[in-house]
Amino acid sequence: MVDMTKIVEYSRAMEAMGCCVVVITPEELQGANPRKVEERLIELGWEVIGDLAPMPIDEEQEESAFHQCRQVEL
Numbered sequence: 001m002v003d004m005t006k007i008v009e010y011s012r013a014m015e016a017m018g019c020c021v022v023v024i025t026p027e028e029l030q031g032a033n034p035r036k037v038e039e040r041l042i043e044l045g046w047e048v049i050g051d052l053a054p055m056p057i058d059e060e061q062e063e064s065a066f067h068q069c070r071q072v073e074l
Contacts, residue, residue, distance in 0.1 A: 002026060020045070 002025055011021040022041065029037060 007023055011023055014021050024034075024037065
């Protein structure tokens, strides 16, 4: 059973730090491997960010931002 209350709480905390948060529940995944979906969304996300960002982001900033958002303690 997924505790959506905790998921929303953690998501809001990450959003407050400036992160973009996407939550896909196990039901929404429909049996797809969550790690593989996450990896693919990260790849596609950088393309979207590149299209929408007012300033280009370099690879060092990209890695730093990714790890900062991933390190939120659950």
